[in-house]
Amino acid sequence: MNVAVVLYTSDLRLHDHPPLRAALSSCDRVVPLFVRDRAVEAAPGFDAPNRRAFLADCLADLDSGLRERGGRLVVRSGDAVAEVAALVRETDADEVHMSAGVSAYAHAREERLRRALEAEGRRLYVHDAVITAVAPGAVRPAGSDHFSVFTPYFRRWTDLPLRPVTAAPRALHVPDAIGSEPLPARTAVSGVSPGLAAGGEVEARRLLANWLRSGITRYEDVHDDLAGDATSRLSPHLHFGTLSPTEAVHRARAAGGPGAEAFVRQLCWRDFHHQVLAARPGAAAEDYRTRQDHWRTGPAAEEETAAWKEGRTGYPVVDAAMRQLRHEGWMHNRGRLIAASFLAKTLYVDWRTGARHFLDLLVDGDLANNQLNWQWVAGTGTDTRPNRVLNPVRQALRYDPEGRYVHRWVPELAGLAAPRVHEPWRLEGAERARYDYPGPVVELADGRDRFRQGREGS
Template sequence: MPQIASNSGKNREILSGQIALVWHRRDLRIDDNPTLSEAISQVGEQGIVIGLFIFDPDILDDGVTEGSKVDFMLGCLRELQANYRRLGSELLFMYGQPVQSIRELAKAINASHVFFNQDVEPFAIKRDREATQALQEIGVKVQSFIDIGLIAPDAIATQSGEPYKVYTPFWRNWQSKSKPQPFTSPHKLTGLANYENLPVIPLPSLRELKFINDITLPKAGEAAALELLETFCDGNGILRYQTERDFPAHAGTSTLSTHLRFGTVGIRRVWEKAIAAEQLVRSEEDAAGITTWKQELAWREFYQHVLFYFPELETGAYRPQMRNFPWDDDEEKFTAWCEGRTGYPIVDAAMRQLNQTGWMHNRCRMIVASFLTKDLIINWQWGERYFMQKLLDGDLAANNGGWQWSASSGMDPKPLRIFNPASQARKYDPEGEYILRWLPELQGLTTAELLSGNIPPHQCKKRDYPLPIVDHNMQQQKFKKLYQDCKTN
């Protein structure tokens, strides 16, 4: 099985007068950063710590990455660079293949060490293994650390030593384990002023990277992430999380997912704030809110855990019977789903939120994923790819895990789940507030009409809104039949 190194500080050596590169990827912050903290600790007062970010053309040109995500990332990098300069150092930028680029830079500036935080994605694991080998070949020492989660994916296992495949027992084990404390935010980086050969390259613009962005972005960077975290945990947000999180018209979630994706907030800092919020508990409802929030953090790490041990999930279904499922894959219906023109208001509202903001409420993610796979009977991988294109918080582990859960192809012990879009709307958007926010053309309809899942045809025509492109009851019966056929064959 693959191995991930620990964060142990054993066998530290002081690299006095030497140069350490901190290679940032999904950790665009100064605070609570194990790689930066350890680099500073190890080089001593006479050493030099320099940050590095590499723009990888294989990622930028993968056909999935869109300008909105790159634009947000540039905002994060701009603040990170300012923080490095404030501390007396520099954040360098390179464009090119990461392994070759970091090897060339380390050699050019005579770096003695390279530090980075680990990832669980198959592409990243392969890249980091190759980079480590290339750097070691030229005498550079390489150290990596756990940062993406509170607990390393290979540090938690069943009693028989196997990886978990079901969330609930994973949660029980995960929540019982002690969690690490945040790493101290640095106050100063020394020695850079005496170094004259540093190749300072300006941060490229969105246009220079050949992207455009036409949506309004949330505020990027570490300061914005910490402010969101403070607001959520110091107020009633986390205490009301269990009762409010499923209602997309309400501000009932932390909206930290994009910052967790880019690492502008440390996961240990998030956990610390959640624990501190327990002092605010005055009722069982308050306590349930914090517990539910912790469970969502555990879901995030469960998906990291399974992707780490089952990298084949990236390219196909976990359940063998779903690997050759006879999807309809109707391109016209898929386009209607993407554009929010299915005739099902809760589905269309959610897709328009995604297209216009780069984010979608989690309850709605489950609704639209169920609709694509169970009503339109379209391959979940089409939806997974579209989400990765549009979502600012698009993350392989969480996105893949969520889509496989919705498609009945993943590790859910009760896989055959079908959401009725009308009943979901009635339960979670009972006044139609969310629907009307994103479908203003439906203003004037009664709440009953909005939530019925069957708006009268004359009302649809009057508002240039489509009739339902499928019949939910017929399609769910069709899916069930196909699913049972796959199980028995």
Template sequence: MTDTVIVLFSRDLRVHDHPALAAACERARHVIPLFVADPAIPSGNRGGFLVECLADLRGSLRERGGELVVRHGDSVAETMRLAEETRAQAVYAGLDVSTFARRRQRRLAEECERLRMDFLVFPGLTVVPPDALRPTGGGDHYRVFTPYLRAWVRQPRREVLKAPGAVHVPGGLRAGKLPEPGREPYELFRGGETVGRRRMEQWLRHCVDDYAEGHDDMAGNRTSRLSPYLRFGCVSPLELEALARDVGDAGAARDVGEIEEEGEGRRGADEFVRQLCWRDFFYQVTRAFPRINRDDYRPRGHEWRDDDHAAQAWKEGMTGVPIVDAGMRQLLTEGWMHNRARLIVGSFLVRRLGVDWRVGADHFFDLLLDGDVANNYGNWQWVAGTGNDTRPNRLVNHIRQAKRYDPDGEYVRRHVPELDAVPTRRIHEPWRLPSGVPGYPAPLVPMG
């Protein structure tokens, strides 16, 4: 048995279904859970949420006799410094696919080899590991979603792992201070595995069966809002998929752990699992194309407009198009945006304003609690026609979208209070808005 293993946490801030932590607890006498607050990874608006995640993780580890050791500085340098101080024999970490994460993994591997230590990388970021599937016709990844979905559904799953009963850390370790939050957490989202698992349990118990019919209802609270917890690894995507499938036709359960395995799954659960597959899809795309946040995945010769005024109006939710402004203001106040709204506002920026998709994607990445490289930039390229959409010239009619998915104007009024007294018909036809609405602009582009 190994004496001491460091488990480096990053996008996996949980104790349930944590392959690296489980393996370390099984193979080593002493385990050092470590998080490094690296200034090269700015937390932005996610800072408060991150600190709550870390505090919750520290509490869960202490309940098991362990500790979350926190260090500040370069991730690799601090990890190796701790390894030398504690005479650790190995470093375990979770797999990630971004350029920064892969560079970090490569440096850790090199440093561990230099010190004759083991370095092992474990799954857990996705349901199916990003490198597990290859197209039958050749190539290193799937470029189109539907063939990927077929292969993904058939791929065997690893076992969902229980949280370790005990975590034994070596004596004399300095725990270290949690990072400063930067900004206070958003009111609607509190960070941590405890909150994430509670939200997962309640949503699976009460709401998943309505997902297929309700997830496009912009005014309704009919989506899981689990994306921030998936982004920080507070919830295991594999466990979430397993529970969503298990809830199937079994109906409501008293507790997540009591959901029985029966039935093929309700339509709502199936549609939700499909969204988890989309998440995996963009991770395997990013693994093959790590510059997805900077370069066109499929260059198509777009000539973008350099229009700072239009881009700023879009960011502030002041375009004069109510459904677009509602989505952008929701992002500013909640750090989250309804998925249908993301499609609408993204398409408006690139198709109607002609602004480079990178401007919108970077703004989303800065503000979204669930913002990550793979899904944020992968989805933006899909909307812009430079990514994985098989119809690169797809147009989204913002007026039709508003009438269909916010028919009573409730979503718009919630986030654009200036329009509270405006009739719904005029909200959906911005060119008919009365010119006297205080503080609300005319549409940036012709809409009639």
């Protein structure tokens, strides 16, 4: 009897899982393993309650799916390499299969694990295009190891054939008497956002089916409508791997139409950021393209940042986005752009401050997408217009023209109609006194001036 171990990381599913499929093809017994990696748990942002609660959902769902097929999920805690190596010795496994990661830590973990297994005569198989639709290194421009501009990447990415989608296994057999820790429980996590969505592959596939049936056709026209909330809501499932990005692309293309094309383009943005981070791991914490910024610090900047985090900046659309984040552990993408631009370019506070706050709350807090989207907005990343500033009032008038998004999340302004709801500081006298809402933390013109002066170094 030969045995393989499948190490689950950010790929918590049974459908379209090449490492699991390869292990089942080569071995009689397979041990699905998830390691609560101490190094990962010690990393900044890991303690985010929303992601820990969602992860608990995902692991419970994965274990349930495995048990329906005659298997189960084995959970261990400790150093990932040490735990895998110990399980290999315990089961006399011949090989280990896992999905390729893109972060510096993921690369180091793969190399450490490869060396540890080879020292004992075992093999490690690392599978590409599992966490992303296209492997990070599969598309490269001449003379560089990665694309730094999205549009040419998108053209090449679109022309690349995707691997076929693999079915979920019908059955698998796990060797007897393998010990496992209890699955983590969502109910044991405190501080979870009250509106946090459910995790797990079953929920991911339900959302995808509903999206393809009734949401995707209008996506091109309404994806920026803040109040319409017409996005797929699939980002947490793509982050945890309960949904295959490859399958999502295949099924969206099969649906066809402008909405599907726009949705696939967003999936490509996700791959784009992963290939940037794979090539430049330091971009998780350092400027991808430095602008020699003189970010504001000190008491005034700290007070404004606190107001931004609390949704009390005096700019209703910014505050609505930040309150949605706190309540749901998720934020509309247009809201993310507006809120991030306000912090980095109107308040002129270091993008890393905002990125960390997002990671503390976002259930889809993906290192590649979060950090590089923040850098794009801050002008230190891949944006070809690094000094653009999003005016929150103009953005609100364009993407929340009736004020419904603001009314939903800033109820103290519920009686104020658009367009005035987007500029409540213009109210006077008794009418202004009716609304318990703060004035702007900064005038937009002043914010724009200090951003330009700071970036120019004057």
